[in-house]
Amino acid sequence: MADELLDSALLRSGLKINHLRLILAIEDYRRISTAADSLGISQPAASRMLAEIEAIMKAPICERVARGVELTRYGEALARRARTIFLELREAAREINELKTGSGGSVSLGSVTGPALNLAVPAIRQVSTAYPGIEINVQIDNSNVLTRELLAARHDFVVGRIPDDLNPRLFNMVEIGFEEACLIVREGHPLLEKPIANADDLPGYEWVFQPPGTLLRRAVEDSFVSAGVRLPATVINTSSIILTLSIVRNTNAIAPVALDVANFVAGNGTPAGDIRVLPTQIPIRIKPYGLITAEGRALPPSAKLLYDLILKQSRA
The missing domain is CATH 1.10.10.10 (Winged helix-like DNA-binding domain superfamily/Winged helix DNA-binding domain)
Known part of the structure; x- marks a missing residue:
């Protein structure tokens, strides 16, 4: 009716x-x-x-x-x-642009940081090599932002997680991996003097968190609660990994990040290499991530190609 x-x-x-x-x-x-x-x-x-x-x-x-x-x-x-109307408008604009330029198509991808480094980048490299005319747009952000961008037809697909506050029936998701998280601090941080930082030591420092409600933020807060430790009082909220690393490198702040991100910045020879993983008693558990598409929306050929390569990369 x-x-x-x-x-x-x-x-x-x-x-x-x-x-x-x-x-x-x-x-x-x-x-x-x-x-x-x-x-x-x-x-x-x-x-x-x-x-x-x-x-x-x-x-x-x-x-x-x-x-x-x-x-x-x-x-x-x-x-x-x-949503269908906006999708059709975006696809019409894409098709007209491709006809005008004679390009090999375009893809819009959203990804959380860890999988972007170890899955999306290798797949993008393969696609770009095989199809030099293709245009690939990538947004790195948290899943709360990316899934809403997907629903708004601004992305073809997303690598991330479905937030608890969104209806899962709006999406199709194929789980492709687990993302480990860790805490990072600057080289020379006082807590690195211990083999393992005590849980009670952590709230006494400034923290850099993703915005409230994001999955990594909630996972860390749940870990604090499970350990019977009070939540940090001094908090800086940002979704920018660049700003997070800058604050951590120049202060005694602690930040939770994906382990892949921590390993990348700790060993890439840049100034961000002053970052170290902080051994701690608190485990951080994040639910699996996956390839997420909007329910009832077919992927265009160029996006399907990148989607399949990321899926293959995850299973290699």
Whole structure:
């Protein structure tokens, strides 16, 4: 019933692209204020747009719940079609650009840092060598950001994890590996004087974390709680690995990172080589990562090629 109402209304409605963007932002963030911020508009403007959408559709699009808002079945139907519209627009732009330039296609990939180093880079090298005209766009970020970019049709696929606050039915995921995490400090850090740092020593230092709610951040916090240790009081939040390494290298701060990242920066001969892995009693457990695609969305040939090479690389 919801889809039938939507189909009929869309044929004669005055819905605009910005209306559809707002619906997708509300679905992603579940708060009108946060959705408005993500679109660069004020909350009153977002509320007016929402009222316009409901007037056009003649149906309630979202409803208030204890922790924000949720889309109604009509809103979910509209969001589902909106994602398809944005995907088709992006694919049309891609196809036209490829026809104009005669290029070998393009791929947009999102990846968390560790798998980007040990899986994506070798696969990208193979694709670039075999198809010199191909254009590959890579975003390195945390899974919370990347999966939302995937839903917004800004990526073909993602190497990462599905966040707990997103509906897993929106995705298809093939698990391809486990990512080890560790703590890093600067060369000469006081805690390196011990063979293994005690759990009780860790909260006394400044920490550099990924933003709240990210999987690595939560894994570390869970480890602290399991060990009966208080959480660090002084925290710097950033998703930038470059900024993280800079802070760690120049202060006594501690930061959790993927072990592949730590090994890379500790042994690459650059100034970041002043970074060391901190042996500690606290294990950091992160759930497996995988190749993630959006449900119901087929990969274009160039993206499927890179996807298959990363999958093959993971199983080698």
